Amino acid sequence: MDYAIISHGPSRSFPDGDDFLTNAVREASITVHVGGGAEADTAKTAVLVELTTECLGVYTGEDAGKEGSNMLGFARYRNGDDPPSNLIELVRQPNSDEAALDAARAVFEGAGFQVAISADQQGRIIDRLVRPKYNDALRFLDEGLAAAADIDLTCRLGLGYADGPIERVERGGLVHHYEVSQRLFETYGTPGYAPARRAQVAKQRADNNE
């Protein structure tokens, strides 16, 4: 299915040279906005907006739970600085246009991605679920529960994870983890999202070096 890209800046989902960018056409009934911007266009089948930590509602406005249009959000999941994964979180609102959803799914699946549909809630699916786990793992390290390598090995051997939480969050960047967790914490207020001390230290060091 054809789609056109409208770039507002560098994209976290599709780094320069990504096939998804190069396979786009100039004009199509589906427009994909990347790099932090969007324009409504009700004449299109679907207007897809790349999201980072913000909600789709920031672009569409909200209407007491009745919001929804042909404008949908998306993010290709990426662990901080790691290369992007194959997963697209496709973000809908309560009254999102079903034809727009079908078209968006067709575009992304046609490009070889797996699609998971998420409500327009802070952290979507993955960050909402994994950030508290990374905070716990970092706290366990501070508390001496086990060595970092053993925490990681336990998750790989015992749970079949591709990598452990400490190695993963450190590879993705503790500052990135801080920023994502802090946004979640501001929204939900529950302690599990409060950025772990090690992430706070990394953030302070990054700020001091700026």
Add this chain to the structure above:
Amino acid sequence: MTSQIKTVGVCGAAGTMGAGIAIVAARAGFKTICFDTGEDALARARKQTEGFFGKSVERAKMTEADQSAALAKLSATTQIADLADCDLVIEAVFEDLKTKQILLEQLDDVCPSHTLFASNTSTLSITEIASGCARQDKVVGMHFCLPAQLMKLIEMSPGLNTSDESFQAAWDWTVQVGQMPVRTQDKPGFILNALLVPFNNDAIRAVEAGVATAGDIDTAIKQGLGYKMGPLELIDLIGLDTQVRLCEAFYPITHDPRAATPPLLSRMVAAGHLGRKAGRGFYQYDDNAMFGG
């Protein structure tokens, strides 16, 4: 001290974990005494063990000679007194503090003073399990993963009164039987369950909060993070009632709100949606094949 361990006792050896642990010990050449309360259950476990070794031979993971040798190492009893010759006793009885404490007190009377006691508890404190026993220095946490006969990981935890020598001896034994031990403190859920139980609860809360369907959550976690199973598939496999019991074990100790039983979980258990074993949990199952979600 490792070389001094020749005979291993497994308490609760007719259960899911005990039967697997007995396989690990016997397969590595240790004389293994399987102790449980009922003869029928022990006989059933023996049949399952024979079936497991049979499959291992079929898959060329062990020879027929190794199979016969391993089976010859295994004996079963309902008499705790038969554990008198054990150098190491691993308990995998019900996850109940009193049951485990009473068992260790009885073992104290039966076993010689050098015998090490190991607990396979998932959520209880090793120090508390050991507290009624006269040899607290010889009690260690030895948490195998399900299925024990296939999973290499063991979380090893010393209690507050465990001696370094006992811990080392138990550790060395786990290496000798081909397992991979990691050291953790004696804290609720050690590493594995301390991370997993709240994470699984969060996934249930995400379904309840309308973030996504169970299927979309599992897809996202598997594709985005490379996990072999999504959290909701995993909870269906573990059993939703078991997840409630895990929450009930953790929350009163940790007071971590993420460990508290999610309301949706309680409702699903009340409705009989217990997961795979009930044919319905976060997914529906038909002849064990998964559909929907």
